[in-house]
Amino acid sequence: MKKILYVPLDDRPCNYLYPSLIAKIADDIKLLTPPFSLMGKCKRAGNSALIWEWLFKEAPNADYAVLSVDTLVYGNIIHSRIHNRTMDEIHMYLNNFEKLNSINPALKIEAFNLVARAAAYNDSFEDPDYWDTYGESIWKYGYLKDKIARNAADRAEKAEFEKIEKAIPPEYLNDFLKRREKDLYVNLYCAELTQRGIFSRLVIPKDDTAEYGYAAMDQRKISAVINEKELADRIMVYPGADEVGSVLLSRVFCLIHNYKPxxxxxxxxxxxxxxxxxxxxxxxxxxxxxxxxxxxxxxxxxxxxxxxxxxxxxxxxxxxxxxxxxxxxxxxxxxxxxxxxxxxxxxxxxxxxxxxxxxxxxxxxxxxxxxxxxxxxxxxxxxxxxxxxxxxxxxxxxxxxxxxxxxxxxxxxxxxxNGLLRSEEFAARKIAEDYLFQAQTMLSLYSLIPEKFGGCSPRYCAEIEKEAADLSGSLLVNKLNEEFGGRLFNKNVVLGDFTLPWDRINELGFTLSLV
CATH class of the missing domain: 3.40.50 (Rossmann fold)
Structure with a gap:
């Protein structure tokens, strides 16, 4: 039985739960995750110090580790965008990777660290508070700055850039750009850890990216280092975020089983x-x-x-x-x-x-x-x-x-x-969540939540979390019965324990079993 340590990107089911569910298809690997209580929630950072303590405790007997650098340095994906970590604090956490290696030199570490996104709209739910007013402008500033630097902008875009630059309060723009500098530094440091063999491999996912903008500017610098150090066979940069924990679990599974699908x-x-x-x-x-x-x-x-x-x-x-x-x-x-x-x-x-x-x-x-x-x-x-x-x-x-x-x-x-049953249950979960809930049920909740709960926003449901989750769950069950007669893979689908992981209706937590 191979032991894999997994530190997720955050507490949401797609990051914390789904890799564990996929791992249960296998019969000869054991995936261990930090206690859920340490993971934080959205803008409440996870406890990086205690998660490191958990890693140090579990490392001596582990074979592989799939590690989110964002969580281990900042606390979670959201705090990578809003943190106020000093460089001394960042270095303290980065140095822990060497300590982890000294505890178990044979531990094979598959690490991942995002190129932080810049959301192209005014909403601070997952971003700094000033994103409510200036988010779109800060995004457009980066988009146009990159386009101008690459000689791809026309005269109108250059004029728009000058106008936007004057409109954004300097303290907000500076706060955002200094945080991105730290994020880039951490990514480049992770490339160095890969070169030194502390990390077996490194994935740098580009979260909500585009052809031009901050992520593209960062990637050019990261790519230059990858090429200079000849690390293209061990560092990959591509779009993604919430799937990476599961993807690297698959990679580790293939390494363990000498399987090249x-x-x-x-x-x-x-x-x-x-x-x-x-x-x-x-x-x-x-x-x-x-x-x-x-x-x-x-x-x-x-x-x-x-x-x-x-x-x-x-x-x-x-x-x-x-x-x-x-x-x-x-x-x-x-x-x-x-x-x-x-x-x-x-x-x-x-x-x-x-x-x-x-x-x-x-x-x-x-x-x-x-x-x-x-x-x-x-x-x-x-x-x-x-x-x-x-x-x-x-x-x-x-x-x-x-x-x-x-x-x-x-x-x-x-x-x-029961590996086949676990696999069918995960497929059934994705049909229920992606097709029945996200594509259909969620849209109706945008009007139902304010109507039933006194104007409450469907994106800010903390005060009515249980009621809104139960309503979402009941609609999902109804849709499942309506479209599939409550059955998938020739078995009855049992849904329950509905939650709103981040107190909004964008994702629904639930248990699922096939009987």
């Missing part, structure tokens, strides 16, 4: 791999290759040599938000042929009898409702083993890949100790 990728649209998704900075096909590599797999050219099919439901020409799909762009019909896509999935299943994952990234922040109803009607949902359709494209692709890679190993070698 050969993955055949099929898109639902010809232009799909060339589309640059929302919140990302590169074509979808490039990010899929990065996720497969990071998860321990290899892209293969033919179905016959593959261990699994990664079926990507991609945008036809452009990616839109899930909540706008009732009026979606015509290219979703003209540039995407679902009948052919589903015919191929059925053919692969009949010809090769190997696992299939359906990664639903046609829209951002939720599933393609029309596609999922067609998948249900045509029996596609009965033959896939993994599904995802949430948040950003790389959140979906990474989580879906982590699940299907571990599933595919046991499909070949035999499931043990």
């Amino acid at each position: 050969r993955i055949f990728v099929r898109y639902s649209s010809v232009l799909g791999p060339t589309v640059v998704p929302r919140y990302e900075d590169r074509p979808l096909g490039e990010s899929v290759k990065a996720q497969i590599t990071s998860a321990g797999g290899i892209v293969c050219d033919t179905a016959a040599e593959s261990d699994l099919l990664f079926a990507v439901h991609s945008p036809g020409k452009i990616q839109e938000e899930c909540c706008t799909q009732q009026n979606k762009d015509i290219s979703y019909a003209t540039h995407c042929c679902l009948p052919e896509f589903f015919n191929y999935i059925k053919y692969y299943n009949e010809a090769y009898s190997k696992p299939i994952a359906l990664s639903d990234v046609a829209f951002s922040n939720g599933a393609d409702i029309e596609m999922m109803r067609y998948a249900k009607k045509t029996g596609i949902l009965n033959i896939i083993s993994a599904y995802g359709g949430w948040n950003t494209s790389e959140n979906t692709n990474g989580m879906c890949l982590a699940h299907i890679i571990i599933h595919s190993y046991y499909a070949k070698h035999g499931f043990k100790n």
Whole structure:
């Protein structure tokens, strides 16, 4: 039994819980996480000092560690954006990685540290308080500054930059930029730790990124160091965030089992791999290759040599938000042929009898409702083993890949100790969460929460958390019964213990079992 230590990016289910659920598919690994009470919650930072103490205690008998540097230095993902850590405090935590290595030199550390996002809108829920008023302007300042530096801005954009620069209070802009300098310093320090062998590998995910802006400027500096130190084989930089813990778990699983899954990728649209998704900075096909590599797999050219099919439901020409799909762009019909896509999935299943994952990234922040109803009607949902359709494209692709890679190993070698049931439960959870809740139920809650709870905002439900969670859960159960008769994978779905992890309706926590 191999022991893996896992420090998540934050306390939300996608980061704290889901890697543990995926790990339960396996019968010979033990994933240990810090006590939930240490993880903090949104703007309340996790207790980095106590999480380090937990790591030091568990390290002597551990084989691998998947570690969020953001949590171990700042407290969690949100505090990486709002912290007031001094450089002395940052160095104190960074030096702990060397201490961890001295405690157990054989411990193989897979680390990840984000390039911090700059949200392109005025809202301070996950950002500094001044983001309510100046968030969009600070984002646009970085976007235009980078575009000007790369000689890509026109005269109007240069004039807009000068206007925005004068409009942002200097104390706010300086606060934001100094924090980004610290974030960049930590990423470069992590590259040094990788070069020295403290980290086996390092992933630097770009959280909610774009072609131009702060993240692009940071990546150029990070890439220069990677190239100078010849670390491209051990450090990867690509879009993502909340899926990385699961992706690196998959990588560790593959290392333990000497498994190099050969993955055949099929898109639902010809232009799909060339589309640059929302919140990302590169074509979808490039990010899929990065996720497969990071998860321990290899892209293969033919179905016959593959261990699994990664079926990507991609945008036809452009990616839109899930909540706008009732009026979606015509290219979703003209540039995407679902009948052919589903015919191929059925053919692969009949010809090769190997696992299939359906990664639903046609829209951002939720599933393609029309596609999922067609998948249900045509029996596609009965033959896939993994599904995802949430948040950003790389959140979906990474989580879906982590699940299907571990599933595919046991499909070949035999499931043990209810491993198949655990895999089906995770797939059922993603169908319930991404398709039934995020794509459908959540939208209705935006009007129901204020109506039922005296004008309370659906994004700030702390005072009515239990009531709002129960309402969300009851609507989800109703939707499950309405669309699937309460059954998935030929079993009854039992949902319960509903919570709002960050006191908002953007994500719903719940238990799920198949009986």
